[in-house]
Amino acid sequence: MKLIVTTLMVIFIGLNAPISAQNNENVINSLFLNSLNDTTTYHQLRYLTKTIGGRLTGSPQAMAAVEYFYEQLKQMGFDTVYLQETKVPHWVRGEKETARIVSTKYGREDVNVCALGTSIGTGNNGIVANVVEVHSMEELAKLGIKNIKGKLVFFNHPADPNTYATFSSYGSSVWQRSNGAAEAAKFGAIGVIVRSATLAHDYFPHTGVMRYQEGIEKIPAVAISTNDADLLSSRLKAEPQLNFFFKTTCEQFADVKSYNVIAEIKGSKSPNEVFVVGGHLDSWDTGEGANDDGIGVAQSIEVLRLFMALNLKPAHTIRAILYMDEEVGQSGGSTYAELAKTSGEKNLFALESDRGAGLPLGFSFEAPDELIKKVQSWQDFFLRWGLYSFTKGGSGVDVEPLKELGVPLAGLVTNSQEYFDYHHSPNDVFEHVNYRELQLGGASMAALLYLLDLNWVE
Amino acid sequence: MKLIVTTLMVIFIGLNAPISAQNNENVINSLFLNSLNDTTTYHQLRYLTKTIGGRLTGSPQAMAAVEYFYEQLKQMGFDTVYLQETKVPHWVRGEKETARIVSTKYGREDVNVCALGTSIGTGNNGIVANVVEVHSMEELAKLGIKNIKGKLVFFNHPADPNTYATFSSYGSSVWQRSNGAAEAAKFGAIGVIVRSATLAHDYFPHTGVMRYQEGIEKIPAVAISTNDADLLSSRLKAEPQLNFFFKTTCEQFADVKSYNVIAEIKGSKSPNEVFVVGGHLDSWDTGEGANDDGIGVAQSIEVLRLFMALNLKPAHTIRAILYMDEEVGQSGGSTYAELAKTSGEKNLFALESDRGAGLPLGFSFEAPDELIKKVQSWQDFFLRWGLYSFTKGGSGVDVEPLKELGVPLAGLVTNSQEYFDYHHSPNDVFEHVNYRELQLGGASMAALLYLLDLNWVE
Secondary structure (H helix, E strand, O other), rough: OOOOOHHHHHHHHHHOOOOOHHHHHHHHHHHHHHOOOOOOHHHHHHHHHHHHHOOOOOOOOHHHHHHHHHHHHHHHHEEEEEEEEEEEEEEOOOOOOHHHHHEOEEEEEEEEEOOOEEOOOOOOOOOEEEEEEEOOOHHHHHHHHHOOOOOOEEOOOOOOOOOHHHHHHHHHHHHHHHHHHHHHHHHOOEEEEEEEEOOOOOOOOOOOEEOOOOOOOOOOOOEEHHHHHHHHHHHHOOOOOEEEEEEOOEEEEEEEEEEEEEEEOOOEEEEEEEEEEEOOOOOOOOOOOOHHHHHHHHHHHHHHHHHHHHOOOOOOOOEEEOOOOOOOHHHHHHHHHHOOOOOOOOEEEEEEOOOOOOEEEEEEEEEOOOHHHHHHHHHHHHHHOOOOEEEEEEOOOHHHHHHHHOOOOOEEEEOOOHHHOOOOOOOOOOHHHOOOHHHHHHHHHHHHHHHHHOOOOO | OOOOHHHHHHHHHHHHHHOOHHHHHHHHHHHHHOOOOOHHHHHHHHHHHHHHHOOOOOOHHHHHHHHHHHHHHHHOOEEEEEEEEEEEEEOOOOOOEEEEEEOOOOOEEEEEEEEEEOOOOOOOOEEEEEEEOOOOOHHHHHHHHHHOOOEEEEOOOOOOOOOOOOOHHOOOHHHHHHHHHHHHHOOOOOEEEEOOOOOOOOOOOOOOOOOOOOOOOOOOEEEOOOHHHHHHHHHHHHOOOOEEEEEEOEEEEEEEEEEEEEEEEOOOOOOEEEEEEEEOOOOOOOOEEEEEEHHHHHHHHHHHHHHHHHOOOOOOEEEEEEOOOOOOHHHHHHHHHHHHOOOOOEEEEEEEEEOOOEEEEEEEEOHHHHHHHHHHHHHHHHOOOEEEEEEOOOOOOOHHHHHOOOOOOOEEOOOOOOOOHHHHOOOOOOOHHHHHHHHHHHHHHHHHHHHHHOOOOO
């Protein structure tokens, strides 16, 4: 599938000459063209998603992903490849969850749920109780103990569709997943059912991490698919006293050892000054972790592959980090930042890809205005490859701990209209990654790092 | 699925006041927000693709689509809904095509082909012959009669991946589909096998129209999937004398009557001055015609729906045209333009959506610079909804005949990285249309027409 065409070879031959600022445009174009003709990391992504599959932090699959990429990166011939130990949570989902509406009017209706990450299980008998539907924490508090005690709380606040920014839509509904169980337990609830944090209308439950609070009873929590949430809500309107049953057998175990997988191309001038590019190796277990975040792994490796393929010799070290445990404890990102404090190195800049492999549209920065302006001054290089947006905004969960060290951060911004249709669900599969969009994203990151490395001034 | 939320209602209430230039921003935002909360045309698209299915020009399905939308548009309550008669080609694919490589080394290997549109069939016995692989018309001519006579010509020029612009990639390979049979017949070929015009590597053959030349013998033509093209090419390298068999039973019949389906909102000031918005009703028959071009149909109707929902009263008539026969004879577009010459109306501007329901990114114009500059001056309205590109470029096949009348034209530009993966193939199905991207596209078109209508100066 490697199609090397004549025009491309002409450009490559040109690149054997030393790189000067004048031929930046050629280099940027060559990064994209090389990427659109190479399937190395696309096939690695296929293996990660189709052969290894979902790889929950602490699971055998997560360790298989570590081992696979450690070997792959060594074979690719980068200057350094190593593992960085980190302690990660170990939560196990157990058997496939079951749930049903038990109504005198409508009979028993099976619905699609999944346990939320770090939730306790119900035990083998499951739990069954009346349901109280709420849409906000205020509504929950207003109902109080007398209406909630001994019941299941059904958080049914839909993600807000009234924005272009689907990450805001997600943010508008994810609070019930994160904190619903702890808040409901304060009023004596025995479990929570949470509407999936997605704009999609379908039958996939979307998992994700939740947090208990110290001193508050732990109660089981499940996500319910949006279509089933709508069904449950309509059934409750017709029959407020209906029962809901669910059974989950998830369990929390002691933390285990795991690893960030790291590869780098050493800086020719300042090897101790580092540009970080990363994504996360772990994923949720109900899907294949393709868009979240197999693609970030593939694109981070693609950055290094491109520098090597084009024989670019960065002045500073370019380091790809395949982070462990973004989804549950964020331990990989914390460990890297912790070790960075005493490593004797300086992290100059860190870039993450963790928004799915939609069409790349630009970068968002947690960085000083001058840096953003500098990137904006390069917009002509980027615009022909579809990147037009270079603004302040979030970076990525894994690189975020570096902020404390004063490291400027950025995230690859992609078309996210579909992202939350897949996110944390059984529908996050390899088939929803488009080869060209994946490659354009990796090349975009390489282009940004190439230009930053070349123009970096302290 | 209609989610009417409080913030949205506030905006709508504001819109009952007459529209002034000052509240353009509110109107534009309301168009997008209304569209992101309404599923009318999304469900129409579902019916068109899932219930009616592929609807080849001249077929019963194409007529069912005419009837369905004629009724739907009347029910939606637009000012005028009517049919415009046009004569269309009537080609029938016949039974599912079969094809195989017949090799002494590898045995018989079935491959995926489909007849190209308007091709003659092979007859019930099929044809079998040696294969000559070529990659250009020059190569074909060089081989000449002595190497080609009595054989099958295999056009295997891949679409060029070395560009961001996938329409250019398509253009780089579609010539062999359009003209391969006629050119090969000049050298005595008895049939052609054409690599599918797509960047995807898969097993879907991509059909599309081809043209015979007067006075040149008509020979059967099929498209072969890209993976099977690669297989055939590798088998030919190992065994140049292998045979290839294919059987197609397609037939061309006499032209039949069909219709453009038209609906409009009459202009309050200049009802005889018309803004056209359109897509095409017909599609290829091997898939469901979802991205090509069910989405253009849905979005064109959405434009009218939005004007009505927001109680916008355009000064000029806004006319949605669901064109018939874009794929084979382009008769619907020609008929409309022909009738426009003597209608006593003036077509001010025509906008088409026929590039798939990817994320909308802007518009491309076949229009005077002043018009493009005017649109660019509105970029702040568009940018928050992801539209950033307003440049010269193609419009659409259906509106193109209006150019002769001096009508400025435009096309909705969408993310087309995936489009040719589906285009003209069995994989062009409803599932590959994202609801939000579809809606954003319809709202984008409504926003452009709203601003042009309000600011139109002759």
